[in-house]
Amino acid sequence: MKNQDKNLYYAISRTINMIQRDAEKIFSKYDxxxxxxxxxxxxxxxxxxxxxxxxxxxxxxxxxxxxxxxxxxxxxxxxxxxxxxxxxxxxxxxxxxxxxxxxxxxxEHDALIKEFFSSVGSNEKNTLINIFNDLSAK
Incomplete structure (x- = not known):
């Protein structure tokens, strides 16, 4: 396995964990x-x-x-x-x-997502969406 592949895997995992952790705070607030x-x-x-x-x-x-x-x-x-x-x-x-x-x-959940991705440009978001859709279609 290439180091780059592993780095990508960890970057995706960290990102998902960060979003989920913050979302869990919102959900727990409402039980x-x-x-x-x-x-x-x-x-x-x-x-x-x-x-x-x-x-x-x-x-x-x-x-x-x-x-x-x-x-x-x-x-x-x-x-x-x-x-x-x-x-x-x-x-x-x-x-x-x-x-x-x-x-x-x-x-509140929508605001969290918007804030989380606020530093990512529209074209970059579309690129990421396409990449992840391609990966999940396998």
Whole structure:
């Protein structure tokens, strides 16, 4: 392995860890985990969705989703109901309390991301997006 490859790996890892550490501070302020935030963000953006659609959107393993969903239901932030069109599926949606909470968290999370990448130019961002999309398509 080339030293340059290893340096790139560590640079990416450090960057991800920094963003996640700062994001975790926001989530914990609202008594949320990263997984809970991710599910709530998808439902806030897309509205009522099946568990499978949420899982595909956030790229989380299937084993974690039911636990996270159950915890959000216990907190009164989410409801799960059987799909009338397909009784095998369940649909998730945010409660009013869930919508109110995520409406506070998303702007803080967005501001964190904006600040973190503020020193990176638009062209550089597009280049990075293309590079990471190519790498993740492998």
């Amino acid at each position: 949320l985990t990263r997984g809970q935030f991710s599910i709530m963000e998808v439902l806030h953006k897309n509205g009522e969705s099946s568990i499978g659609n949420v899982q595909e959107t956030i790229l989380m393993t299937g084993g974690n989703i039911p636990v996270i969903v159950n915890n959000l239901i216990k907190k009164g932030l989410l409801v799960r109901k059987q799909d009338e069109a397909d009784r095998r599926r369940y649909l998730l949606s945010l409660t009013d309390a869930g919508n109110n909470l995520i409406s506070k968290v998303i702007p």
